[in-house]
Amino acid sequence: MTSTPVIDVDRLTLRYGGFHAVKDLSFRVARGELYALLGTNGAGKTTALEVVEGHRRATSGTVRVFGRSPRDRRAVRHRVGIMLQESGFSPDLTVRESVALMGALSHREDRVGRVLDLVDLTRRAGTRVSQLSGGEKRRLDFAAAVYGRPELLFLDEPTAGLDIRSRDALWDAVDRLRAAGTTVVLTTHYLEEAQQRADRVGLMHRGSLHREGSVADLTRALPATIRFSLAPGAPTPRPPAVARPGGGFVVETFALQRELRALLTWAGGHGVELLGLEAGPTRLDDVLRSLDGT
Numbered sequence: 001m002t003s004t005p006v007i008d009v010d011r012l013t014l015r016y017g018g019f020h021a022v023k024d025l026s027f028r029v030a031r032g033e034l035y036a037l038l039g040t041n042g043a044g045k046t047t048a049l050e051v052v053e054g055h056r057r058a059t060s061g062t063v064r065v066f067g068r069s070p071r072d073r074r075a076v077r078h079r080v081g082i083m084l085q086e087s088g089f090s091p092d093l094t095v096r097e098s099v100a101l102m103g104a105l106s107h108r109e110d111r112v113g114r115v116l117d118l119v120d121l122t123r124r125a126g127t128r129v130s131q132l133s134g135g136e137k138r139r140l141d142f143a144a145a146v147y148g149r150p151e152l153l154f155l156d157e158p159t160a161g162l163d164i165r166s167r168d169a170l171w172d173a174v175d176r177l178r179a180a181g182t183t184v185v186l187t188t189h190y191l192e193e194a195q196q197r198a199d200r201v202g203l204m205h206r207g208s209l210h211r212e213g214s215v216a217d218l219t220r221a222l223p224a225t226i227r228f229s230l231a232p233g234a235p236t237p238r239p240p241a242v243a244r245p246g247g248g249f250v251v252e253t254f255a256l257q258r259e260l261r262a263l264l265t266w267a268g269g270h271g272v273e274l275l276g277l278e279a280g281p282t283r284l285d286d287v288l289r290s291l292d293g294t
């Protein structure tokens, strides 16, 4: 990483009383990157990001955002958009008033109408926040975060509760911001979204960063899988296929194409149909599951 990172976290530790929520955490995010901070429940992701966002003080360690302390609001705040897990909108304000208020607080230039259009809330502009559905509230949170096209965008569980159309629209909007150079930090439990979009992933567990790298880096050490079921009475396949406790069979392999070909040949030779056949590379889910034993 040659240029100054947008985010530079060095040996960050945060204690709640005697409990270490974040322990000696270091990571950097380069300009234009999408960095996904993932992990188990209670791993410390939200706590770490609260420090990076300037909402919380570290017990020890250093955090720099655009080379400044994130608590230096004057220097940093107008460059950053934040979509938290829970919105802080006043229930009595309308959608338009809420976006206008958040826009004014962001100190960035934009048009409320453009932002409402972006999140498909134009028809709800006059509706009070208290009358929005969960998904509409989430889109309002996103609208407030991307008002004025921030240089750095924090997305904490951005698609939780969104239907598929709204998810696609949100990711389209994020893609457009990224094309214009915005850096994105994402936390999510929808691992396939991180798998598809992250340039790099940091995996947190019990307060520490256990692994970091591209999705390819992280999944390389684990085997790919083939899953299928057989109709009752079908012959039993030979290893490496093994029966799964919940029914069906699984093959774990580092040679996906070869094992898949062998399996199809076996099925063809026995006149057997492989029901619900799925074959794919290792997923981030598998990597995260492997952390649970650590």
Ligand SMILES: Nc1ncnc2c1ncn2[C@@H]1O[C@H](COP(=O)(O)OP(=O)(O)OP(=O)(O)O)[C@@H](O)[C@H]1O
Residues within 6 Å of the ligand: 016, 019, 021, 039, 040, 041, 042, 043, 044, 045, 046, 047, 048
């Ligand atoms: N204000 C607080 N006081 C004391 N402990 C806290 C506080 N906030 C969080 N914790 C604890 O710190 C740990 C880390 O919590 P945090 O919310 O950062 O995890 P997370 O990785 O974001 O989890 P999740 O995926 O469940 O949202 C948890 O064990 C949590 O119970």
